Amino acid sequence: MDISFKNEIATAIGRAVRSAYGDKLPEIYGAFKTDETGFDVFIESKLEIPKDIKLGDYAFPTFVLAKIVREKPVEIAGKIAGLLDNDSFSVAGPYINCTVSTSRVAETILPQIFERGGGFGGSTIGEGKKIVIDFSSPNIAKPFGVGHLRSTAIGNSLYRIFEKLGFECVGVNHLGDWGTQFGKMILAFIKWGDRKELEKEPVKYLYDLYVRFHREEEEDPSLSDDARNWFRKLEKGDSEAVELWNLFKDYSLREFERIYKILGIKFDHYTGESFYNDKMDAVIERLDKAGLTKMSQGALIVDLEEYGMTPCLLRKADGATLYSTRDLAGIFYRHESYDFHKAVYVVGSAQQDHFKQVFKVIELLGEDYADRLVHVGFGWIKFADKAMSTRKGTVIFLEDVIDTATRKATEIIMKKNPDLPDIEATAQMIGLGAIIFADLGVKKHKDVNFSWEEVLNFEGETGPYLQYTHARLSALLRKYEKDVAADVDFGLFQSLEEKALLMHLYRFDSVIEIAAEKYEPNFIAEYLLELAAVFNRFYQRKDTHGKLIKIISDNEQETGARMLLVAGVRTVMKEGLRLMGIEAPEQM
Numbered sequence: 001m002d003i004s005f006k007n008e009i010a011t012a013i014g015r016a017v018r019s020a021y022g023d024k025l026p027e028i029y030g031a032f033k034t035d036e037t038g039f040d041v042f043i044e045s046k047l048e049i050p051k052d053i054k055l056g057d058y059a060f061p062t063f064v065l066a067k068i069v070r071e072k073p074v075e076i077a078g079k080i081a082g083l084l085d086n087d088s089f090s091v092a093g094p095y096i097n098c099t100v101s102t103s104r105v106a107e108t109i110l111p112q113i114f115e116r117g118g119g120f121g122g123s124t125i126g127e128g129k130k131i132v133i134d135f136s137s138p139n140i141a142k143p144f145g146v147g148h149l150r151s152t153a154i155g156n157s158l159y160r161i162f163e164k165l166g167f168e169c170v171g172v173n174h175l176g177d178w179g180t181q182f183g184k185m186i187l188a189f190i191k192w193g194d195r196k197e198l199e200k201e202p203v204k205y206l207y208d209l210y211v212r213f214h215r216e217e218e219e220d221p222s223l224s225d226d227a228r229n230w231f232r233k234l235e236k237g238d239s240e241a242v243e244l245w246n247l248f249k250d251y252s253l254r255e256f257e258r259i260y261k262i263l264g265i266k267f268d269h270y271t272g273e274s275f276y277n278d279k280m281d282a283v284i285e286r287l288d289k290a291g292l293t294k295m296s297q298g299a300l301i302v303d304l305e306e307y308g309m310t311p312c313l314l315r316k317a318d319g320a321t322l323y324s325t326r327d328l329a330g331i332f333y334r335h336e337s338y339d340f341h342k343a344v345y346v347v348g349s350a351q352q353d354h355f356k357q358v359f360k361v362i363e364l365l366g367e368d369y370a371d372r373l374v375h376v377g378f379g380w381i382k383f384a385d386k387a388m389s390t391r392k393g394t395v396i397f398l399e400d401v402i403d404t405a406t407r408k409a410t411e412i413i414m415k416k417n418p419d420l421p422d423i424e425a426t427a428q429m430i431g432l433g434a435i436i437f438a439d440l441g442v443k444k445h446k447d448v449n450f451s452w453e454e455v456l457n458f459e460g461e462t463g464p465y466l467q468y469t470h471a472r473l474s475a476l477l478r479k480y481e482k483d484v485a486a487d488v489d490f491g492l493f494q495s496l497e498e499k500a501l502l503m504h505l506y507r508f509d510s511v512i513e514i515a516a517e518k519y520e521p522n523f524i525a526e527y528l529l530e531l532a533a534v535f536n537r538f539y540q541r542k543d544t545h546g547k548l549i550k551i552i553s554d555n556e557q558e559t560g561a562r563m564l565l566v567a568g569v570r571t572v573m574k575e576g577l578r579l580m581g582i583e584a585p586e587q588m
């Protein structure tokens with residue numbers, strides 16, 4: 001934000017502290033390890049947002065000074081406030097509260113949103129820096145289930161968030177397209193497979209084969225050896241094995257891409273595990289040279305016992321490389337190719353140990369970028385609706401979830417608004433909004449308990465609720481019929497409801513920054529829920545006689561000012577939803 005209210009307030013308080021405690025300044029600066037200018041920054045960092053907006057917009061807790069100046073916080077507050085010759089400051093016990101005038105906030109914020117549109121809230125702090133985001137990364141020989149949905153939703157949102165802050169993002173799909181499971185797939189396909197069937201529904205068909213293999217393997221353990229043999233053949237480039245592997249890969253990729261398209265997601269690179277096949281020897285050589293490797297029961301490992309970790313496996317006794325070897329190769333490759341500011345891995349918390357090990361190995365190599373590798377973990381998705389989860393074990397196919405969501409959203413629209421044009425497209429937006437929000441609506445480390453009733457509720461804390469709020473804002477703008485203009489009388493913004501809404505809009509950019517800093521799209525989700533809540537309080541505002549204040553009234557000036565606010569809220573709602581990867585329908 002060009003104008004920082006916090007900064008202005010901190011400067012004023014800083015000035016007052018300096019004149020109140022001139023003789024104790026060396027002690028104060030010493031206690032906070034700062035100097036005069038740093039002190040104002042320190043004060044700014046201590047400013048809180050009062051729970052009740054009536055108290056003010058920011059509050060400075062004077063406790064932080066009490067020990068150093070050896071006075072009671074209440075006294076300090078009184079003393080400092082007495083020196084703040086401005087009626088926007090007031091004292092409440094140990095706090096110095098500060099109120100920014102509503103018209104000033106409106107004047108600062110609304111023309112900016114009006115001019116920048118969807119660009120509002122963006123910044124250039126990331127300019128010249130690259131963020132590599134490894135996300136989604138499904139496995140080809142296993143289904144694209146809802147388990148990968150969370151990585152897909154979080155990763156896509158982080159991509160958009162970082163991009164908004166000016167970073168250059170590189171989206172990488174580290175497809176699970178290599179490994180011993182391909183030996184099983186090839187063998188299963190040779191034994192029981194059918195190309196025509198594979199073509200029809202490749203991902204499900206491959207999954208069925210996979211399940212069958214594991215079932216039959218229990219009866220006939222010799223299948224395990226045969227499968228290992230097939231993987232060895234594949235690694236050696238045997239033409240039959242390679243042909244089948246390519247077939248599985250092509251069909252699966254085509255299906256994944258179809259799902260990504262529905263979700264509005266693009267990757268910059270599909271560099272899966274097999275991409276690193278020819279880079280394995282170099283990885284092992286490098287670790288050997290650095291003296292990090294060691295043999296253990298025939299396998300080549302990096303011993304990490306000293307750091308309280310299990311060993312990082314590089315090569316099995318049969319010569320096959322592993323998931324971790326390929327991730328090491330991936331890190332080298334990404335560093336060389338992108339010279340990243342951060343390399344982010346959006347992968348379930350179940351793989352936390354894996355990433356700790358791999359990152360530790362990079363650190364042991366003495367690479368300075370080791371601390372720029374970030375594992376963004378997350379919890380599981382659990383389906384409350386048992387009927388959805390019993391499909392051959394516990395796998396739930398993402399595509400089935402998308403279809404169900406769209407169907408259910410269609411049913412809801414048919415009941416609520418059957419005349420809506422283009423019901424199909426809107427239902428898909430709502431269905432996807434529901435699914436994505438189910439993932440981003442809770443903090444990432446928590447598990448998601450998915451239930452259809454909850455995620456599709458237009459009134460709960462859901463994606464469709466936010467989309468519905470956006471549609472209502474759009475309806476208001478359509479009803480207004482005139483063009484919204486930015487040159488309104490900002491003095492007309494007086495009410496607390498407007499103030500709350502304006503202050504919330506003002507905070508959009510800082511929320512985006514926090515979401516990026518913590519790799520947590522949920523901050524955006526919470527922000528938008530609150531935006532919807534404060535908007536509703538504004539929308540339902542009553543006058544002193546208890547009569548609803550209509551947003552569009554006969555008073556042109558007032559209406560014009562309110563519509564500028566409405567347009568601002570709509571812009572931010574739409575942009576916030578976009579940052580989560582959710583579309584905002586105009587009507588629903």
Ligand code: ARG
Pocket residue numbers: 134136137138139174175176327330345347
């Ligand atoms: N394919 C893996 C899985 O489904 C996730 C890959 C994540 N990315 C990575 N670089 N390891 O478990």
